[in-house]
Amino acid sequence: MIFNVITLFPEVFEKFLRCSIIGRALERDLARVQLINLRDYAHDKHKTCDDYPYGGGAGMVLKAEPVALALKALGIKKKRIIYPSASGKLLTQDKVAELSNEKELIIVCGHYEGIDQRIIDTYITDEVSIGNYIVSAGETAAMVIIDAVTRLLKGAISEDSLEEESFQHGLLEYPQYTRPREILGLKVPDVLLSGNHKEIKKWRLEQSLKKTVKNRPDLVKEFDGDVKKK
Secondary structure (H helix, E strand, O other), rough: EEEEEEEHHHHOOOOOOHHHHHHHHHOOOOEEEEEEEEHHHHOOOOOEEEOOOOOOOOOOEOOOOHHHHHHHHHHOOOOEEEEEEEEEEEEOOOHHHHHOOOOEEEEOOOEEOOEOOOHHHOOOOOOEEEEOOOOOEEEHHHHHHHHHHHHHHOEEOHHHHOOOOOOOOEEEEEEOOOOOOOOEEEOHHHHOOOOOHHHHHHHHHHHHHHHHHHHHHHHHHOOOOOHHOO
């Protein structure tokens, strides 16, 4: 998988790309991240990439020309071009799984008040939102997308770990415990110490359902119960 990231601030990715699962995936050549500095495609002497919005209003808007030039330099034919935006469709685990099947992705990082709409209309294939809140820059959202997609690449993490994660079966993940058996006046549930894998599996499903009802009741409506058969 190749991630091409068009950004005004390539330096913010430096430590992120060296850490944990992402770092290991890059070391194993499971993924590659190419950072494209948008200012390299601004041809005035000040390397200007933004301007005031037509019609007035606060903030600045990324200009269409440097973004278009950066995209054309990458070669955009038949490539998924993602624009993280609060106005996009909500990024879900199903969407992440879909993107993980691509050989190459292009992510355009917006900033300030976003990018010129003509770029979205002409080039963007997927306008996605990482949640119902605002972050200061598209780089933050791009890192979320890269992380979520990379986790699903074969060999990035164990398949067993993926199987039990939140959203894999439409439910949130059950509570996890480790040593010691008792701390802060609380004990590990007895069933997890029993060695009875059938009962442990039953308990975990029950806890997943309880957590989902409490924290994300919207997901319960979509849950079809298939996990019970697994």
